[in-house]
Amino acid sequence: MKFSFYGAARSVTGSRHLLEVPGFRLLFDCGLFQGRREEAVRRNRDLGFEPKSVAAVLLSHAHIDHSGILPVLPRQGFSGKVYLTRASADLAGIMLEDSARVQENDCRYVNKQEKRRGKTCIHPFYDGDDVKKIAKRFEGSRYGEQLKIAPRVTASFHDAGHILGSAAVRVKYTARGNTTTVLFSGDLGRSHMPILRDPEPPPPCDVLILESTYGDRLHEQPGEEMKKKAQDLIAHAREHRSKIIVPAFAVGRTRHPECYDEETLKTFSSGGDVFASRYIRFISSPEDSKRLNAMRGPCVIISSSGMCEGGRVIHHLKHAIQDEANVIMFVGFQAEHTLGRKLVEGWDVVPIFGVPTKRRAQIVKLNGLSAHADRNDLLAYVRAISPRPSTIFIVHGEEKQALSLGAAIQAEHPKIDVRIPHQSSTHEV
Ligand SMILES: [Zn+2]
Ligand SMILES: [Zn+2]
Incomplete structure (x- = not known):
């Protein structure tokens, strides 16, 4: 072999x-x-x-x-x-x-x-x-x-x-x-x-x-401490009417109940939707995405790709990165040489679409997720x-x-x- x-x-x-x-x-x-x-x-x-x-x-x-x-x-x-x-x-x-x-x-x-x-x-x-x-x-x-x-x-x-x-x-x-x-x-x-x-x-x-x-x-456990960290960030965004940008892998809402754990299955079978909330909106067109850039916070934008190497998240970053009230929150692994990695490592100037851009937004990493x-x-x-x-x-x-x-x-x-x-x-x- x-x-x-x-x-x-x-x-x-x-x-x-x-x-x-x-x-x-x-x-x-x-x-x-x-x-x-x-x-x-x-x-x-x-x-x-x-x-x-x-x-x-x-x-x-x-x-x-x-x-x-x-x-x-x-x-x-x-x-x-x-x-x-x-x-x-x-x-x-x-x-x-x-x-x-x-x-x-x-x-x-x-x-x-x-x-x-x-x-x-x-x-x-x-x-x-x-x-x-x-x-x-x-x-x-x-x-x-x-x-x-x-x-x-x-x-x-x-x-x-x-x-x-x-x-x-x-x-x-x-x-x-x-x-x-x-x-x-x-x-x-x-x-x-x-x-x-x-x-x-x-x-x-x-x-x-x-x-x-x-x-x-070793990861921290997704317990109270992490919840507190997330709550603090949201309070910050509220106060400053700023944005929290979360680069994420797009996983969509495909439903495959055979993959879910018991708790999630129960939510579904009682008529609930684990993804539904009046505070969540799913956006697919680039035009709607652009409108988000112009919008004032407080808001959380979850957008792909997860390592900021393509996708709309780069446009969102381009618009938000120079404002120190904004937060970029990483929840996934960032590979070497990706924009995501540079941000996590705390670079002050990062290339966005090849243009050196000053980073003023706060960077937060949540490993527990x-x-x-x-x-x-x-x-x-x-x-x-x-x-x-x-x-x-x-x-x-x-x-x-x-x-x-x-x-x-x-x-x-x-x-x-x-x-x-x-x-x-x-x-x-
Ligand atoms: Zn994977
Ligand atoms: Zn992988």
Whole structure:
């Protein structure tokens, strides 16, 4: 069995892992790389492997850093299926359409400015037609269902409790009476969080590909302290009639009751709507978005993308960032070299659409709302696999996080072969 890592290797974005067995190649995830513009263009134009040679894609979840470059596959000769959970199929369809629109708008906006400076134009990676083509190849399945994806290969999805439809993906390969099982964790969620069910205990596997986003960090619990922090911010916005901008992954209101936890199901079955409130308005058109920029606070604007690397949130930031009464609140992980990361690190001047812009708005980080497992959760996940895997690949974490988690796993389980793959490296197991 051969494993090649073409993204999210010692980094967090652009999740793409290729698994090769005799006569069959499959890809776990096909994510968009986000980061410095030149690097993003290079890594999203050249995927690192031949899509033509890949027979199937298994998608862990709909987040763009896992699904966002899928639409280029058919143009590059991919003719297989994309296996994913049913909720992911709906969600990925919506998110990829949104991503195509966002790329188109961002390119138009940037090109207008670049032309003035005599620079070359940039182009979207794909358009709405490409999204339709790849969506036709989606094969939505239920959690736990055994899928035969090739004569000697089966696959199944196991609830990862991270976002709607998210899954750890298990692949079984049988040859000459021997079965080898690979488990790809995807992004793992946390237990006892609202709305979604807790991650399922991991099924047995020989090889584990494990995420490490928070490989050396522990989250604060989403308790009273965090509630107080949020209340203080809202009081501040009220007093100053200012805005709180929350960059977030667009997850929409797709309803898939099979993914919800008991509490949420109860709310729905008693006729309630967990998302409904007379204070919440859903806005979809760019015109309405623009009106928000002109509007005075107090208000909370939740807008994509989560790492401020595209999408309308950049326009909202552009309008709000220079006012010290405004607040930019981060609830998710910010990858290296993204605008979100620069803001979280407290940069005073940040590039917005390539223009250095003074930041006066307050930056707040709420880690307790993270949809990612922390170091203890990840260690517990490995401990829960019985019997233990013989090999673990640590992915989807910046180098420091991946190395730290790798060392902790190795110390606890000396017999496991723990590897931290480099970008574009191939490993035989
Ligand atoms: Zn994710
Ligand atoms: Zn991710």
